Amino acid sequence: MNILILTAKCGMGHYTVSMSLKQELENENTKVEVIDFFDIIFPRMKTVIYGVFHFLVSKCSRVYNFFYKFSAHTNFAPFKRIMKKRIEKILEDRKVDIVISTFPVCSKYVSAYKKVKNSPIKLYTYITDIEVNQEWLTKQTDCYFVASQETRRQMLNYAIPDNQIKVVGIPVRKEFKQTNLNKDQKEIVVMGGGLGLIPHMEKVLRKLAQSQKVHITLLTGKNQKLLQKYRNRYGNLSVIDYTDKVYAYMEKAELIITKAGGITLFEAIHSETPLYILYPFLSQEIGNAKFIEDNTIGEVVWKKTKNVMQDIFTLLENPTKLETMRKNMQNIKNALESLNVLDVYQKGA
Secondary structure, eight states, rough: OOEEEOOOOSSHHHHHHHHHHHHHBBBTTTEEEEEEEEHHHTTTHHHHHHHHHHHHHHHHHHHHHHHHHHHOOOOOOOOOOHHHHHHHHHHHHHHSSSEEEHHHHHHHHHHHHHHHHHHOOOEEOOOSSSOOGGGGTTTTTOOOEEOOOHHHHHHEEEEEEGGGGGEOOOOOOOGGGGGGOEEEEEEEEEETTTTTTOOOOOOHHHHHHHSSSSSEEOOOOOOHHHHHHTTTTOOOOOEEOSSSSSSHHHHHHEEEEOOHHHHHHHHHHHTTTTEEEEOOOOOOOHHHHHHHHHTTSSEEOOOOOOOOHHHHHHHTHHHHHHHHHHHHHHHHHHHOOOOOOOHHTTOOO
8 A cells, every 4th residue: 555645844734744644654564655745846946935935924924814815715726737747657656545635735736636637546635724724625535634523514514525524633643642641830831833933922931931930941943043042041941953852842841832733733632731822813823723712722812912921820820720621632632533544545435
Protein backbone atom coordinates (compact mmCIF):
# COMPACT_ATOMS: atom_id res chain seq x y z
CA MET A 1 0.00 0.00 0.00
CA ASN A 2 1.39 3.39 -1.06
CA ILE A 3 -0.06 6.55 0.48
CA LEU A 4 0.80 10.05 -0.73
CA ILE A 5 0.15 12.98 1.61
CA LEU A 6 0.02 16.37 -0.10
CA THR A 7 0.43 19.45 2.03
CA ALA A 8 1.91 22.97 2.16
CA LYS A 9 3.94 24.96 4.66
CA CYS A 10 1.59 27.94 4.86
CA GLY A 11 2.17 28.01 8.56
CA MET A 12 3.56 24.77 9.94
CA GLY A 13 0.23 23.28 11.03
CA HIS A 14 -0.64 21.56 7.74
CA TYR A 15 2.82 20.01 7.51
CA THR A 16 2.74 18.95 11.17
CA VAL A 17 -0.60 17.20 10.63
CA SER A 18 0.89 15.42 7.62
CA MET A 19 3.88 14.15 9.59
CA SER A 20 1.56 13.00 12.39
CA LEU A 21 -0.46 11.03 9.83
CA LYS A 22 2.71 9.50 8.42
CA GLN A 23 3.69 8.38 11.92
CA GLU A 24 0.22 6.91 12.47
CA LEU A 25 -0.19 5.11 9.14
CA GLU A 26 3.26 3.88 8.16
CA ASN A 27 4.14 0.25 8.87
CA GLU A 28 5.85 -2.68 7.19
CA ASN A 29 2.96 -3.02 4.72
CA THR A 30 2.26 0.67 4.14
CA LYS A 31 4.62 3.26 2.70
CA VAL A 32 3.74 6.91 3.33
CA GLU A 33 5.35 9.89 1.60
CA VAL A 34 4.73 13.55 2.45
CA ILE A 35 5.19 16.09 -0.36
CA ASP A 36 4.95 19.88 -0.30
CA PHE A 37 2.46 20.53 -3.09
CA PHE A 38 4.19 23.75 -4.11
CA ASP A 39 7.24 21.66 -5.02
CA ILE A 40 5.00 20.17 -7.69
CA ILE A 41 3.05 23.14 -9.02
CA PHE A 42 5.30 26.18 -8.52
CA PRO A 43 8.77 24.91 -7.48
CA ARG A 44 10.57 28.06 -8.62
CA MET A 45 8.08 30.38 -6.94
CA LYS A 46 7.67 28.47 -3.68
CA THR A 47 9.91 30.79 -1.65
CA VAL A 48 8.04 33.86 -2.90
CA ILE A 49 4.63 32.29 -2.22
CA TYR A 50 5.55 31.42 1.35
CA GLY A 51 7.13 34.82 1.87
CA VAL A 52 3.93 36.58 0.79
CA PHE A 53 1.85 34.28 2.99
CA HIS A 54 3.96 34.93 6.09
CA PHE A 55 3.91 38.69 5.42
CA LEU A 56 0.10 38.74 5.13
CA VAL A 57 -0.39 36.66 8.27
CA SER A 58 1.99 38.69 10.40
CA LYS A 59 1.55 42.20 8.96
CA CYS A 60 -1.67 42.40 6.90
CA SER A 61 -4.25 40.18 8.57
CA ARG A 62 -7.19 42.06 7.04
CA VAL A 63 -5.90 41.36 3.55
CA TYR A 64 -5.31 37.72 4.49
CA ASN A 65 -8.86 37.41 5.88
CA PHE A 66 -10.27 38.93 2.68
CA PHE A 67 -8.54 36.31 0.53
CA TYR A 68 -9.54 33.58 2.98
CA LYS A 69 -13.22 34.48 2.61
CA PHE A 70 -12.89 35.05 -1.13
CA SER A 71 -11.44 31.56 -1.61
CA ALA A 72 -14.62 30.05 -0.17
CA HIS A 73 -16.56 31.29 -3.19
CA THR A 74 -14.28 30.36 -6.05
CA ASN A 75 -13.03 27.16 -7.65
CA PHE A 76 -10.18 29.00 -9.33
CA ALA A 77 -7.23 26.66 -9.85
CA PRO A 78 -4.79 27.93 -12.50
CA PHE A 79 -2.69 25.78 -14.83
CA LYS A 80 -5.00 22.75 -14.52
CA ARG A 81 -3.67 21.16 -17.73
CA ILE A 82 -0.04 21.32 -16.56
CA MET A 83 -1.03 20.22 -13.07
CA LYS A 84 -2.93 17.22 -14.43
CA LYS A 85 0.24 15.95 -16.09
CA ARG A 86 2.39 16.56 -13.02
CA ILE A 87 -0.06 14.90 -10.67
CA GLU A 88 -0.46 11.96 -13.03
CA LYS A 89 3.32 11.46 -13.19
CA ILE A 90 3.69 11.52 -9.42
CA LEU A 91 0.84 9.06 -8.90
CA GLU A 92 2.14 6.67 -11.56
CA ASP A 93 5.81 6.88 -10.57
CA ARG A 94 4.98 6.13 -6.93
CA LYS A 95 2.15 3.67 -7.69
CA VAL A 96 -0.07 5.58 -5.28
CA ASP A 97 -3.14 3.85 -3.86
CA ILE A 98 -4.45 6.67 -1.63
CA VAL A 99 -4.00 10.45 -1.72
CA ILE A 100 -4.43 12.40 1.51
CA SER A 101 -4.73 16.18 1.45
CA THR A 102 -4.06 18.39 4.46
CA PHE A 103 -4.26 21.66 2.54
CA PRO A 104 -7.25 22.94 0.49
CA VAL A 105 -5.30 23.70 -2.71
CA CYS A 106 -4.15 20.06 -2.80
CA SER A 107 -7.72 18.83 -2.52
CA LYS A 108 -8.79 21.19 -5.29
CA TYR A 109 -6.13 20.06 -7.80
CA VAL A 110 -6.37 16.34 -7.07
CA SER A 111 -10.14 16.59 -7.37
CA ALA A 112 -9.76 18.32 -10.76
CA TYR A 113 -7.37 15.55 -11.84
CA LYS A 114 -9.82 12.83 -10.78
CA LYS A 115 -12.63 14.50 -12.71
CA VAL A 116 -10.68 14.98 -15.94
CA LYS A 117 -9.09 11.51 -15.89
CA ASN A 118 -12.14 9.77 -14.39
CA SER A 119 -9.66 8.33 -11.90
CA PRO A 120 -10.85 5.91 -9.19
CA ILE A 121 -8.00 6.80 -6.83
CA LYS A 122 -9.19 7.62 -3.33
CA LEU A 123 -8.87 11.21 -2.11
CA TYR A 124 -9.19 11.75 1.63
CA THR A 125 -9.06 15.27 3.09
CA TYR A 126 -8.12 16.24 6.65
CA ILE A 127 -9.56 19.65 7.53
CA THR A 128 -7.14 21.30 9.94
CA ASP A 129 -9.41 23.84 11.68
CA ILE A 130 -12.80 23.81 13.39
CA GLU A 131 -14.38 26.21 10.93
CA VAL A 132 -14.91 24.91 7.41
CA ASN A 133 -13.89 27.17 4.56
CA GLN A 134 -15.67 25.93 1.44
CA GLU A 135 -12.38 25.86 -0.47
CA TRP A 136 -11.75 22.49 1.27
CA LEU A 137 -14.88 20.95 -0.28
CA THR A 138 -14.67 19.18 -3.64
CA LYS A 139 -17.02 16.75 -5.37
CA GLN A 140 -14.28 14.19 -5.97
CA THR A 141 -13.26 13.90 -2.29
CA ASP A 142 -14.20 10.43 -1.05
CA CYS A 143 -14.11 11.15 2.69
CA TYR A 144 -13.43 14.07 5.03
CA PHE A 145 -11.73 13.70 8.40
CA VAL A 146 -12.73 16.61 10.61
CA ALA A 147 -12.03 18.08 14.03
CA SER A 148 -15.38 18.18 15.78
CA GLN A 149 -19.14 17.68 15.69
CA GLU A 150 -19.41 21.42 15.04
CA THR A 151 -17.29 20.93 11.91
CA ARG A 152 -19.58 18.05 10.86
CA ARG A 153 -22.67 20.26 11.26
CA GLN A 154 -21.14 22.96 9.09
CA MET A 155 -20.36 20.44 6.36
CA LEU A 156 -23.88 18.99 6.45
CA ASN A 157 -25.11 22.53 5.80
CA TYR A 158 -22.93 22.48 2.66
CA ALA A 159 -24.71 19.28 1.55
CA ILE A 160 -21.77 16.94 2.20
CA PRO A 161 -23.22 13.44 2.85
CA ASP A 162 -22.98 12.40 6.50
CA ASN A 163 -21.34 9.07 5.63
CA GLN A 164 -18.44 10.99 4.06
CA ILE A 165 -17.59 12.81 7.33
CA LYS A 166 -15.53 11.24 10.12
CA VAL A 167 -14.99 13.17 13.36
CA VAL A 168 -11.46 12.19 14.41
CA GLY A 169 -10.01 15.45 15.71
CA ILE A 170 -6.94 17.03 14.16
CA PRO A 171 -4.09 14.47 14.01
CA VAL A 172 -1.26 14.92 16.48
CA ARG A 173 1.90 12.91 17.13
CA LYS A 174 1.48 9.84 19.31
CA GLU A 175 3.66 11.41 22.02
CA PHE A 176 0.84 13.86 22.80
CA LYS A 177 -1.46 10.91 23.50
CA GLN A 178 0.89 9.26 25.97
CA THR A 179 1.07 12.05 28.52
CA ASN A 180 1.32 11.22 32.23
CA LEU A 181 -0.25 14.57 33.18
CA ASN A 182 2.53 15.55 35.57
CA LYS A 183 1.42 19.18 35.80
CA ASP A 184 3.31 21.97 37.54
CA GLN A 185 1.03 24.76 38.71
CA LYS A 186 3.76 27.35 38.27
CA GLU A 187 4.74 26.38 34.71
CA ILE A 188 3.41 28.28 31.69
CA VAL A 189 4.21 27.56 28.05
CA VAL A 190 4.08 30.48 25.63
CA MET A 191 4.13 29.54 21.94
CA GLY A 192 3.14 30.84 18.54
CA GLY A 193 3.14 27.70 16.39
CA GLY A 194 5.93 26.57 14.11
CA LEU A 195 6.51 30.10 12.86
CA GLY A 196 6.74 31.56 16.35
CA LEU A 197 4.16 34.27 15.63
CA ILE A 198 2.89 35.65 18.94
CA PRO A 199 0.95 38.84 18.20
CA HIS A 200 0.65 41.42 21.00
CA MET A 201 2.58 39.12 23.34
CA GLU A 202 5.61 41.30 24.07
CA LYS A 203 4.08 43.31 26.94
CA VAL A 204 2.46 40.28 28.55
CA LEU A 205 5.62 38.20 28.26
CA ARG A 206 7.74 40.92 29.83
CA LYS A 207 5.39 41.32 32.80
CA LEU A 208 5.11 37.56 33.33
CA ALA A 209 8.88 37.19 33.32
CA GLN A 210 9.26 39.99 35.86
CA SER A 211 6.62 38.63 38.25
CA GLN A 212 8.73 35.74 39.67
CA LYS A 213 5.47 33.91 40.49
CA VAL A 214 5.77 31.47 37.61
CA HIS A 215 8.31 29.84 35.33
CA ILE A 216 7.74 30.43 31.63
CA THR A 217 8.94 28.37 28.71
CA LEU A 218 8.88 30.34 25.46
CA LEU A 219 8.82 28.19 22.32
CA THR A 220 9.95 30.46 19.50
CA GLY A 221 9.51 28.04 16.59
CA LYS A 222 11.39 29.27 13.54
CA ASN A 223 11.28 32.88 14.70
CA GLN A 224 14.99 33.59 15.16
CA LYS A 225 14.35 37.26 15.96
CA LEU A 226 12.17 36.29 18.89
CA LEU A 227 14.73 33.71 20.03
CA GLN A 228 17.61 36.19 20.12
CA LYS A 229 15.52 38.89 21.78
CA TYR A 230 14.53 36.83 24.83
CA ARG A 231 17.30 34.27 25.24
CA ASN A 232 19.06 34.76 28.62
CA ARG A 233 17.01 37.89 29.28
CA TYR A 234 15.03 36.81 32.37
CA GLY A 235 15.90 34.31 35.07
CA ASN A 236 12.49 32.60 35.11
CA LEU A 237 12.16 32.47 31.30
CA SER A 238 13.50 29.50 29.34
CA VAL A 239 13.70 30.19 25.60
CA ILE A 240 13.55 27.17 23.30
CA ASP A 241 14.40 27.15 19.59
CA TYR A 242 12.36 25.14 17.07
CA THR A 243 11.78 21.72 18.64
CA ASP A 244 10.03 18.44 17.89
CA LYS A 245 9.44 17.88 21.61
CA VAL A 246 6.57 20.33 22.14
CA TYR A 247 4.68 17.47 23.80
CA ALA A 248 7.21 17.39 26.67
CA TYR A 249 6.66 21.07 27.46
CA MET A 250 2.86 20.83 27.16
CA GLU A 251 2.83 17.76 29.38
CA LYS A 252 4.38 19.65 32.28
CA ALA A 253 2.58 22.97 31.88
CA GLU A 254 -0.52 24.06 33.76
CA LEU A 255 -1.42 26.61 31.07
CA ILE A 256 -0.55 27.36 27.43
CA ILE A 257 -0.60 30.96 26.20
CA THR A 258 -0.79 30.87 22.43
CA LYS A 259 -2.68 31.69 19.27
CA ALA A 260 -5.67 29.59 18.25
CA GLY A 261 -4.11 27.35 15.60
CA GLY A 262 -5.90 24.09 14.88
CA ILE A 263 -2.94 21.79 15.48
CA THR A 264 -1.98 23.57 18.73
CA LEU A 265 -5.60 23.28 19.87
CA PHE A 266 -5.61 19.49 19.53
CA GLU A 267 -2.11 19.05 20.88
CA ALA A 268 -3.35 20.85 23.98
CA ILE A 269 -6.53 18.74 24.12
CA HIS A 270 -4.54 15.50 24.02
CA SER A 271 -2.12 16.90 26.60
CA GLU A 272 -5.08 18.09 28.69
CA THR A 273 -3.47 21.50 29.12
CA PRO A 274 -5.89 24.48 29.30
CA LEU A 275 -5.43 27.26 26.78
CA TYR A 276 -5.21 31.03 27.10
CA ILE A 277 -5.73 32.66 23.71
CA LEU A 278 -4.70 36.23 23.00
CA TYR A 279 -6.60 38.37 20.50
CA PRO A 280 -7.48 35.93 17.66
CA PHE A 281 -7.60 37.83 14.39
CA LEU A 282 -7.22 35.36 11.49
CA SER A 283 -10.56 34.03 10.27
CA GLN A 284 -9.91 30.33 10.92
CA GLU A 285 -8.34 31.06 14.32
CA ILE A 286 -11.43 33.01 15.38
CA GLY A 287 -13.45 29.84 14.70
CA ASN A 288 -11.00 27.77 16.77
CA ALA A 289 -11.16 30.33 19.61
CA LYS A 290 -14.96 30.16 19.69
CA PHE A 291 -14.68 26.36 19.98
CA ILE A 292 -12.33 26.80 22.97
CA GLU A 293 -14.83 29.10 24.70
CA ASP A 294 -17.92 27.06 23.84
CA ASN A 295 -16.36 23.88 25.21
CA THR A 296 -14.75 25.58 28.25
CA ILE A 297 -11.25 24.25 27.60
CA GLY A 298 -9.55 27.61 27.96
CA GLU A 299 -10.09 31.34 27.95
CA VAL A 300 -9.98 33.79 25.06
CA VAL A 301 -9.02 37.46 25.25
CA TRP A 302 -10.96 39.27 22.54
CA LYS A 303 -10.34 42.89 23.59
CA LYS A 304 -7.09 44.63 24.47
CA THR A 305 -8.81 46.47 27.31
CA LYS A 306 -8.70 43.36 29.50
CA ASN A 307 -6.11 43.10 32.29
CA VAL A 308 -4.36 40.03 30.93
CA MET A 309 -1.80 39.65 33.71
CA GLN A 310 -4.42 39.69 36.46
CA ASP A 311 -6.59 37.34 34.41
CA ILE A 312 -3.79 34.78 33.97
CA PHE A 313 -2.91 34.70 37.67
CA THR A 314 -6.58 34.51 38.65
CA LEU A 315 -6.93 31.46 36.42
CA LEU A 316 -3.78 29.81 37.78
CA GLU A 317 -5.05 30.33 41.32
CA ASN A 318 -8.34 28.57 40.50
CA PRO A 319 -7.51 24.81 40.42
CA THR A 320 -11.21 23.89 40.22
CA LYS A 321 -11.65 25.83 37.00
CA LEU A 322 -8.48 24.37 35.49
CA GLU A 323 -9.60 20.87 36.42
CA THR A 324 -12.97 21.49 34.74
CA MET A 325 -11.15 22.52 31.57
CA ARG A 326 -9.03 19.36 31.67
CA LYS A 327 -12.11 17.17 32.14
CA ASN A 328 -13.77 18.89 29.18
CA MET A 329 -10.68 18.10 27.11
CA GLN A 330 -10.99 14.46 28.17
CA ASN A 331 -14.62 14.47 27.02
CA ILE A 332 -13.65 15.84 23.62
CA LYS A 333 -11.01 13.11 23.21
CA ASN A 334 -13.42 10.38 24.29
CA ALA A 335 -16.01 11.49 21.73
CA LEU A 336 -13.66 11.19 18.73
CA GLU A 337 -13.96 8.30 16.28
CA SER A 338 -10.90 6.05 16.51
CA LEU A 339 -10.35 5.33 12.84
CA ASN A 340 -8.10 6.48 10.00
CA VAL A 341 -7.92 6.39 6.21
CA LEU A 342 -6.86 2.73 6.14
CA ASP A 343 -9.97 1.74 8.09
CA VAL A 344 -12.18 3.72 5.69
CA TYR A 345 -10.32 2.44 2.62
CA GLN A 346 -10.71 -1.19 3.68
CA LYS A 347 -14.45 -0.65 4.07
CA GLY A 348 -14.55 0.60 0.49
CA ALA A 349 -15.55 4.17 1.32
